[in-house]
Amino acid sequence: xxxxxxxxxxxxxxxxxxxxxxxxxxxxxxxxxxxxxxxxxxxxxxxxxxxxxxxxxxxxxxxxxxxxxxxxxxxxxxxxxxxxxxxxxxxxxxxxxxxxxxxxxxxxxxxxxxxxxxxxxxxxxxxxxxxxxxxxxxxxxxxxxxxxxxxxxxxxxxxxxxxxxxxxxxxxxxxxxxxxxxxxxxxxxxxxxxxxxxxxxxxxxxxxxxxxxxxxxxxxxxxxxxxxxxxxxxxxxxxxxxxxxxxxxxxxxxxxxxxxxxxx
Numbered sequence: 001x002x003x004x005x006x007x008x009x010x011x012x013x014x015x016x017x018x019x020x021x022x023x024x025x026x027x028x029x030x031x032x033x034x035x036x037x038x039x040x041x042x043x044x045x046x047x048x049x050x051x052x053x054x055x056x057x058x059x060x061x062x063x064x065x066x067x068x069x070x071x072x073x074x075x076x077x078x079x080x081x082x083x084x085x086x087x088x089x090x091x092x093x094x095x096x097x098x099x100x101x102x103x104x105x106x107x108x109x110x111x112x113x114x115x116x117x118x119x120x121x122x123x124x125x126x127x128x129x130x131x132x133x134x135x136x137x138x139x140x141x142x143x144x145x146x147x148x149x150x151x152x153x154x155x156x157x158x159x160x161x162x163x164x165x166x167x168x169x170x171x172x173x174x175x176x177x178x179x180x181x182x183x184x185x186x187x188x189x190x191x192x193x194x195x196x197x198x199x200x201x202x203x204x205x206x207x208x209x210x211x212x213x214x215x216x217x218x219x220x221x222x223x224x225x226x227x228x229x230x231x232x233x234x235x236x237x238x239x240x241x242x243x244x245x246x247x248x249x250x251x252x253x254x255x256x257x258x259x260x261x262x263x264x
Contacts, residue, residue, distance in 0.1 A: 021050075027227065078223070167227050
C-alpha cells in the first residue's frame with residue numbers, strides 16, 4: 001500500500017491547497033473552493049497537503065490531512081484507473097469489477113477472497129483484517145452505482161468505494177475513492193485493544209473519522225468526469241439519479257450542476 005502511494009506521490013510535489021483551486025487531470029477534476037478545513041477552528045486547524053499525481057494511466061488526487069496537527073497517516077484519495085490490467089491483457093485489474101458494467105448485478109455477491117472480503121478491496125494490501133463492519137453497501141457517486149467497504153486492521157481503518165463507467169475515448173474505467181488513517185496510534189494496550197475493536201469507531205477517534213468523511217464528501221460534491229460516455233451509460237442502464245452522495249451520517253450538498261446529465 002505505502003509503496004503504491006509513494007509512487008503516485010513521486011510524480012508531483014505536495015503543497016498546501018488554496019481556496020478556489022481547480023485540480024484536474026485527463027479523467028476527472030475536483031475543486032477546493034467550498035471547503036472548510038477549520039471544522040475544529042477553536043482548537044488547532046487541520047494541516048492539509050494536496051498531492052495530485054499519476055503513474056501510467058492511473059491518476060490520483062490525494063489530500064493528507066493532519067487533524068489537530070496529529071499525524072495518523074490520514075488522507076483522502078480520489079483515483080481513476082483503467083479497467084483492464086496492462087500486465088495481463090483482457091483481464092480486469094480488480095477482481096470482480098465486471099459487475100459495475102452490468103445493470104442487473106447483485107453487489108452482495110461480489111467476488112470474495114478466502115476470508116469473505118471482496119477481492120478488489122484487498123489488492124495490494126496485505127494487512128490482517130480483524131474487523132469487517134461493512135463490505136457490500138451500495139452508494140452512488142456522480143450517478144454511478146458503487147460498492148463501499150470499510151475494513152479495519154490491527155493498525156489502520158481503510159474505507160474504500162469502487163465504481164465503473166465508460167470513457168468516450170478509453171472505454172471501461174474504474175473510479176476509486178478512499179480515506180484511511182492509523183486506527184491504533186499507540187492509544188491502547190493489548191487488553192484495551194481487544195475491547196476497542198468491538199466498536200466500529202472508538203470514541204477518541206470519532207472526530208478524525210468524521211473529519212475525513214466530510215473532506216471526502218466535499219471533494220466528491222465538486223467532482224466532474226468530462227469524458228464519461230453518458231449516452232452509452234444511459235442506454236445500458238448504468239447511470240442513476242439518486243440522492244447526493246452520503247458517507248455515514250454526513251452528507252455532501254451536491255448541486256445538480258455537476259451531475260453528468262447536466263454536463264453534456
